[in-house]
C-alpha cells in the first residue's frame with residue numbers, strides 16, 4: 001500500500017496488555033513496510049547465531065550498560081533472567097535519521113520517560129472496551145497462566161487510571177478490530 005505522508009515524530013502506543021497493540025502494529029507494518037520502524041534495543045545477553053549487532057540488538061557488556069543507565073540514556077530498561085534490556089533515546093532518534101517514523105510500544109512508565117525527553121512524540125492510548133473483555137482476550141490468547149492474567153489485569157487498572165489524566169493525544173477503544181485499525185491510521189497519518 002502507498003503510505004500517505006507521515007510525520008517523523010515518534011509515535012508512542014500504550015495500553016493494557018491484551019488490548020491488541022501487537023495485532024494492530026503487525027497489520028500496520030505489513031501494509032506499510034517502508035514507512036515505520038522499531039527502535040533497536042540494547043542488551044547484555046550474548047548474540048545468538050545469526051544475530052547482527054545493531055540490527056537485532058545493540059549488544060553491550062554489563063559495565064557499558066550500567067554506564068548508559070547512569071547517563072540517563074534509556075527511556076526504559078529492565079533486567080530479565082540475568083540480562084539487561086533497554087530502549088535508548090538515541091535508538092529512537094536513529095529511526096527518524098533513516099527517514100522512518102519510530103513506533104514505540106511501551107507502558108505508562110515509558111510514556112512518562114518519553115515525555116521528559118525532547119523526542120517530541122505523539123501519544124496514543126489503546127483501550128479495551130471493558131476490563132471484562134480484556135480478561136477474555138488475555139485468556140483467549142492462550143499465552144498466559146492464571147497468575148500472569150491476574151498480574152496483567154492489575155497493571156491494566158493502573159494504565160486505565162493513567163489514561164484518565166489526559167497524558168495522551170488520543171484514546172482509541174479497540175472494540176471492532178477493523179474500525180480500530182482505521183482510527184489508528186487516521187491518528188498516525190493525521
Ligand SMILES: Nc1ncnc2c1ncn2[C@@H]1O[C@H](COP(=O)(O)OP(=O)(O)OP(=O)(O)O)[C@@H](O)[C@H]1O
Pocket residue numbers: 015016017018019020021022023024137138140141174175176177178180
Ligand atoms: N478488536 C478485537 N476483538 C477481539 N479480539 C481482539 C481484538 N483485538 C485483538 N484481539 C485479540 O486479543 C488478544 C490480545 O491482542 P494482542 O496480543 O495484540 O495484545 P497486546 O496489546 O499486544 O498485548 P501485549 O502487550 O501483552 O503484547 C489476541 O488474541 C488478539 O487476537
